[in-house]
Amino acid sequence: MGKGIIKNLTLIKEGICSIIYSKEDECPICKMYSEEGYLCKECISKIRFCKNRYMLNQYNIEFKYYSIAYYTGNIKELILRLKYKSDFHCGEILSSYMTSKIKEENIPCDILTYVPMKRKSLRERGYNQSKCLAKNIGKELNIPIITTLKKTENTKDQIGLNGIERWENIRGAFTAVNHDKFKNKKIILIDDVITTGATAFCCAEELLMAGAKEINILTAAKSNV
Ligand SMILES: [Zn+2]
Known part of the structure; x- marks a missing residue:
């Protein structure tokens, strides 16, 4: 038995492994075998999946919102990878959960839209993670994705503000665009994480004021707060 045979066997084994455990068939979190690259x-x-539907209430207006899971554990991991590591495969996993949620809950939807980013942040990251999610969902459900909102450039960073200040700061930070494309339409507003709900609420409020018929909010995660 020469060393050559062992070496050849190792090569064959590595070959088989790389075919069976190709990148498409591994869990993106732990890298173990997983069919079609799902978790x-x-x-x-x-x-920690969310089982309920939630309500956002402010200024006598109410919107329903849905989230896939609490912002912890592996959902948080998927979001962070999508947001900061340009891992679009993780984005696809998140959006497939979101697509299932739309079907299960029968959320009314003529068009999909997303929470916009400031131009500066968009330039730095190179993409808007919420738009990525919306695009995947739209493709799966065959629903158009419309840019309906622009973020005003001079809003303060939300970090360091208390609950009330956050609401006040964010109100008026979004301006509706492309009105004719969403007037009288039922919209699902997509975002990655919902925390106080101020951002999602103010986006939805702006769309409602600008002529949308109904807005439901769908996020990948919901913070525990
Ligand atoms: Zn895994």
Whole structure:
């Protein structure tokens, strides 16, 4: 038995492994085998799924919102990878959960839209993660994605502001655009994470004032607060 045979066997094994465990068939979190690159059972078990529908109430207006899971564990991991590591595969996993939610909950939808980013932040990151999610969902459901909002450039950063200040700061930070494309339409507003709900609420409020018929909010995650 020469060393050559062992070396050849190793090469064959590596070859087989790389075919079976190709990148498409591994869990993006733990890198274990998982069909079609979805999360493995173990990683799914570390997601705290949301079972309820929630309400955002402010200024005598009410919007329903839906989230896939709490912003912790592996949902947080998927979002961080999409946001800061340009891992669009993680984005696809998140949006497939969001697509299922739309179907399960029968959320009315003529068009999809997303929470916009400031031009400066968009330049720095190179993409808007919420738009990425909306695009994937739109493709799966065959629903158009419309840019309906622009973020005003001079809004303060939300970090360091208390609850009330956040609401006041964010109100008026979004301006509706492309009115003719969403007038009288039922819209699903997509965002990555909902925290106080101020951002999503103010976007939805602006759309409602600008002529949308109905707005429901769908986010990948919901913070525990
Ligand atoms: Zn895994």
